[in-house]
Amino acid sequence: MDDLLNYSLGNDPLTSFKEWFDAASLVEQNAPAMSVATYDHEHHRPMARVLLYKGLQNDCLTFYTNYLSHKSKDLDHNPEVCLNFYWHVSGRQVRVQGKVSKMSHSDSEKYFHSRDRDSQIASYISTQSSAIADKQALMDKFEQTKNAFEGKPVPCPEHWGGYLVKPYEFEFFLYGANRINDRFLYQLKNNKWEVTRLQP
Ligand SMILES: Cc1cc2nc3c(=O)[nH]c(=O)nc-3n(C[C@H](O)[C@H](O)[C@H](O)COP(=O)(O)O)c2cc1C
Numbered sequence: 001m002d003d004l005l006n007y008s009l010g011n012d013p014l015t016s017f018k019e020w021f022d023a024a025s026l027v028e029q030n031a032p033a034m035s036v037a038t039y040d041h042e043h044h045r046p047m048a049r050v051l052l053y054k055g056l057q058n059d060c061l062t063f064y065t066n067y068l069s070h071k072s073k074d075l076d077h078n079p080e081v082c083l084n085f086y087w088h089v090s091g092r093q094v095r096v097q098g099k100v101s102k103m104s105h106s107d108s109e110k111y112f113h114s115r116d117r118d119s120q121i122a123s124y125i126s127t128q129s130s131a132i133a134d135k136q137a138l139m140d141k142f143e144q145t146k147n148a149f150e151g152k153p154v155p156c157p158e159h160w161g162g163y164l165v166k167p168y169e170f171e172f173f174l175y176g177a178n179r180i181n182d183r184f185l186y187q188l189k190n191n192k193w194e195v196t197r198l199q200p
Contacts, residue, residue, distance in 0.1 A: 001195045013170040014059055015188040024087040035084040038074035060164035065157045066128035075100050081165055091175035098165040108161030120154040121145050
C-alpha cells in the first residue's frame with residue numbers, strides 16, 4: 001500500500017510494531033503493558049487483563065505468568081489470544097491476534113532469575129487466581145520462603161513461565177483529526193502479510 005510509509009509502517013507488521021513500541025516507550029508514562037484477552041471456555045465469555053509485554057522472541061510477542069492462573073487455564077483449552085496495546089500520548093493502538101505456545105522452561109528460568117529476588121519469591125509462593133483467606137497468610141508464606149532460600153537461588157517453579165504469541169493479524173490505529181482515524185489491517189495469508197486500509 002503506497003501511503004504506509006506516512007505512518008511509519010512497512011510491509012512487515014512485526015518490524016512496524018517494534019518501531020511503534022520503541023517510539024511509544026520514549027514518551028508514554030505507563031509500564032510497557034498490554035491487555036490480553038482469552039476465551040473462558042467454562043463460562044463461554046471473554047476475559048481480559050493487563051500484562052507486561054516482554055518483547056519479541058523468534059517473531060513472537062512474549063509475556064510471563066503463572067501456568068495455573070485463570071488465563072493459563074483458558075489458554076490450555078483455547079490457545080487463541082487477542083493482545084491490545086494503547087498509547088495515550090501517541091494516540092495509537094495496536095491490536096494483535098495470535099496463537100500461544102509455552103516457552104521452554106530454560107528460557108523461562110533465564111527471565112525468572114533476571115527479576116529482583118522479592119518478585120521471584122512472590123511468584124514462587126503464589127497460586128495465581130486461586131482464592132485466599134487473608135493477606136497475612138500470604139505474607140507469612142513470603143517471609144518463610146524468603147528465609148528458607150537465604151543465600152540460595154530461588155528455583156523457577158515448573159508452573160511459572162513465558163508464552164510466545166505467534167501473530168497472524170495486526171491492526172494499527174492512529175487517532176486522526178475529526179475522528180477520521182487511520183487503521184491498517186495486516187493479515188497473514190499463505191505466509192504473506194496482506195494490508196488493507198479500514199474505515200475509521
Ligand atoms: C501494569 C500491570 C502489569 C501486570 N503484569 C503482569 C504480568 O506480567 N504477569 C502476570 O501474570 N500478571 C500481571 N499483572 C496482573 C494481571 O493483570 C492479572 O491480575 C493476573 O495475571 C491474574 O490474571 P488471571 O486471573 O486472568 O489469570 C499485571 C497487572 C498490571 C496492572
